[in-house]
Every structure is written in C-alpha cells, then in structure tokens.
Amino acid sequence: MRTIEWSKNNTVVMVDQTLLPGEYRVIECTHLSQLCEAISMLRVRGAPALGAAGAFGIALAAVRSSARTMDSLIRELEVAAVTIIKTRPTAINLSWGVARVMGAVKEAYDVEGMRNIAILEAQQIADEDVERNKQLGAHGAKLLHDGDTVMTHCNAGKMACVDWGTALGVIRSAVEAGKDIKVISCETRPLNQGSRITCWEMMEENIPVTLITDSMAGMCMRKGMIDSVIVGADRITQDAVFNKIGTYSHAVLAKEHKIPFYVAAPISTFDFDRYEDEIVIEERDHDEIRYFHGIQNAPLGVNVFNPAFDATPMEYVTALITEKGTYEPPFLIGELKP
C-alpha cells in the first residue's frame, strides 16, 4: 500500500511511522481527530505526504459531516481546515493540500457533490504526487551508473511521500531500469529517520543498504566507498538548499572528494522569490539530543543547539533533480517557475 490512502470504507489509512522499523502497522482514521493526532505525532511525516494528509483530512471531515446544506458544510470544513493546519503550523504542504480541496468543493452544486469532489480531489493530489516522483525518478536515474553506491541522508523516500519517494525514488527508478545500486544510509541524528525509515524502505525493496553514523561519511568517501550522494530538500531558495541538519556537512565532504552531490525535489519545493538569509531555521526541542527514547544521554540541563535544518549553498550542488528534468548550477531557479 501507499504511505497514506483513502480506503473503500471512506476512511484514511496510513502506515504508523513512529513504530518503524520494529513494527509495520496500518492505522485507520475514521474521524478527523484521529488524523490530526497522527499528523501531530509524526505517524505520517514528510512534506509531500503531509500535502496528501491535509487533503484527505478535508475529505474525511466532509464525509463524516451530517450537514444538509452547502453553507453549513462549508462552515464545518473551514473549522476542519484550521484544525488540520494547527497540527504542524510550519508544514507548508499541509495547508497547500487543505486549500486545494477547499477550493475544489466550492465548485460543487450540492452537498453530496461536495463530498464526492473532496474525495476525488484528495485522491488526485495523492496520485499526482506519485506521478511526479516517478517522473523525477526517471530523470535522476540517468545520473546513476550500474554498480554505483549512493549515500543518502534522512528519509526522502516513499514514507515521506505518498509513494516512490524523491531521493530514494531516484534509486528505485535506477534499480527498476536494471542498474545494480547499493545504498549507504546515514542514521540522521537526532531523530534517526535514516536508520529507522530509509534502511527499512530499502530492505523492503531488496536494495542492498548499509547503515552508518552521520560522522562516517567523510571516511567512507575517502575510502572510495561512495560514488554519489542524493538527498531530498525541504525548501530550495535562489541560493541554497534547505534540508535535514547534516546535509551541508555531506555536501562539503562530497566536494572535497570530487563526488557528485545531487538534490532530488519536486518543483513545489522551490521558494522562487527568496534567498537563504530570509529563511528562519526552526530549532527543535533540546531533549531530542539530551535523551534517546527517554534514556539520559547527556548531563541534565546541558546547553544544546538543535537546528532542524541546514542550508547548503548552490555551489556545492552538482545537479537538482526535478520532475521536469535535471538542472546543473549555475542556473537561475526562476527558470523553473511554473
């Protein structure tokens, strides 16, 4: 199944990612409150997946509503929209998915039509995400050679999207095209999306994967163990790629070892009108580093710096891989503007 889907029972089903890799459990959200809990607890995560989650949330609210007039249903959906967006206020895709379904339902002629349109539009968003990733994967796969070992950081895979993935989608597409690809997955501190989710995804697909700590990237590159690096992106400005903390270090190391450094991201990730210095990087809870699953890992009350992302200047990027094709800096990202 996909990471998140609309079910035949008119409910939303998803893989609970907080249980991976220990357990693969599919949970069913019959009411909006369950879906919101799943989003805020990171049971579903990743920018593209959250776009679909927001969209399915509006569909779920429409289906569960007992409203008999279009006006009263719209009012209910507006409350639902606010509720959904509040679960992860900085996730731009979440509000994007919500807004797109809200816009679509207003085209309906009656209450039942609104419900149907909400479901269809949400499913369309999910389908488009998969299609876009497959296009992106096909472009990126051309950059990988038979026998390559590819290093990745965090999880820009199927589990961050509706299906297929961005960085891992490129790897999937290369394997599908018959290339022998091995993966080195950095564990990705502090939340270990690399060890928990990327390794799990690759093992599910029988793609050979080796787990390392983030700090081993330099040694592995120097030993000739890595042919290229592929990461996803949370946001791409005119001058820099914002992605999971640690990405910039890998980019510098790749440059020093003359290894290609690729960023795989859909056009929706591009923030065409902004520059690095306009973006504020959120700092996350310090206990993410002080504790590990509740086990003390540092002295009580130690100072911590815990930025969620870092910025990699465009000059470290060998190519940006999008659904429209592959682009090598220096180029103006504005040229990709839809």
Place this chain on the structure above:
Amino acid sequence: MRTIEWSKNNTVVMVDQTLLPGEYRVIECTHLSQLCEAISMLRVRGAPALGAAGAFGIALAAVRSSARTMDSLIRELEVAAVTIIKTRPTAINLSWGVARVMGAVKEAYDVEGMRNIAILEAQQIADEDVERNKQLGAHGAKLLHDGDTVMTHCNAGKMACVDWGTALGVIRSAVEAGKDIKVISCETRPLNQGSRITCWEMMEENIPVTLITDSMAGMCMRKGMIDSVIVGADRITQDAVFNKIGTYSHAVLAKEHKIPFYVAAPISTFDFDRYEDEIVIEERDHDEIRYFHGIQNAPLGVNVFNPAFDATPMEYVTALITEKGTYEPPFLIGELKP
C-alpha cells in the same frame, strides 16, 4: 580521584565511564579478566588512560600470579600481555603501557622484585601521564585566544587520561591561564562519549559547553560559531592522525572554513615507523548502531559499517600539540622520536 588508579588493596580502581553522566561509580578490578572486560566494554577508554590500564594490567597479573620462578612469572605475564592487547588492538598506548612494564620487570632479581617493579612502573606511567598532560596543556593553551569557542569531538579529557586530559587539558590550561573559553561538544556517535563524558567534564569545571550532533559541525562552522577545533589522537603515524570516527569529517570541514584544526596528543601516541596504510582500523559491534541502550533503532539485521576510528591525513592538521611543544606540519614526526 584519578580516572584509573592502583589501590592500597593491590587492585585497580576506575570510574565506570559507561554509566556517565547518569551515575558516577568507582569499580574495582581484582583480577585481569575484570580489567580486560572493563577495557573492551569501554568502562575505561582513551589512549593515555589505556596506557595506564595496560600497565596496571601487567601489575595485576603479577600480583595475582602464584608463580615461584622468574621464568614462569615471565611466561604468565607474556600471556597476560597478549590478552590485554587483544581487547583493543588499534590502541597503541595499551601495548605501549604493557611493553613498558614488561621491560621493567625483566630488570628484577627475583619474583617478589618483579611484582614490586610492575606496580611501581605502572604507577610511574600514571604519574608521568598527568605531568605530561599539564605540559601539553600549557603549550596548547597559547593557541587559544580569550573569547574563543572551541569545538571538540569524542572525549580527550581527564576521563580519557589518568587526569587533566589532552584536548580538554588544553582547554583547562587556557581557562586556568585566565582566558574565557567556550566549548562545543559533538555528541560522538555511536557511543556518545562527547555528550556523556565531555559535557559532564566541562560542566564539572564550570566551563560553558554546548552539545550538538556530529552532523551540525558544518553548519556551526559556516555560521562562524567555531574559532578552532581540538581533538585527541589514538595513534599518529608519519602521515596521518588516527582518532575517533568522525574526526576526519571535522578536519575537512575545518579546512573548508579556514578554521585551525589542532591535535593534542602525547609523544607516546606517535607510531614513528609506520604509515597510514599499515594500520588496520578495528570495526566494532554492529549493534552499537542498530540499538541504543537496548532499544531497536534500525531494522533487524540491517548491514552496518562501524569503524572505531578514521585517519586524518597530516595536511589537514594545523598543529600537533605535545608535551614537548607545538609542531606545524609539514614536519617529520621522526624529529620528535625520544
């Protein structure tokens, strides 16, 4: 107390570093098997501390032996020496401490003299380590400026030595000389000596310390948060510094950001007659990365690469700080040969 000591009961006592920072517990080794377990489980760790541990191990074997002739005691100690060295094969100081006591006992005239000499020589090694670190610290402190923020990796502190420390000894000496120094400590995956031990040591001394994940070093350097990097060393060959995995990545990042990269290590760490390619880097248990304090952190049976150390070529090193003074490459390390 010191990190490791010979007790009045003719046993070896040490701080169990695997319990830090949650608990400060002193353990007593009455037999060599306990000491070897403590070394292999990293209850005692760090190159200089292992020199003393190896020396105390031979003393412990001598004291516990019931041998009645010098020949039979020598044969027993030779077995003990092999047993000790096998616990951490890459740690040159371990074999250095063992060899020095082995050499000393051969000067004795009888079995009881051998036992006494073993104890005295091991204690002498421990005393010399403290004296050497204070000399090293005084030389290195001149490289730090009032107001500097210094990044370090792993723990090359008091707890890696008998006392005072090498990399952290330089920081202690600079603070003692009246300089205002702040520390950024990388957590140092997979065993978190940075978060557990370096942060604890610095907080004990009221030296301001901020904990980051290893992957944040690049971002912190780029943001101008780091004035210099100081690390210890497990072994220094003609061409490279062997130290905790992750050191090489930091060295590359420091070079990219034009930040001085210092290695603080006593002359005993130098392997004067060898080159990098002659040294085998031990790979540690894969479950160190798959699990965290017994909690599953990656899919069962995932491939892992877990080298204990990496090698940093000498061209990345701004200066080597030793008890004899500070040396800037390019220079022939053979010039330091005692």
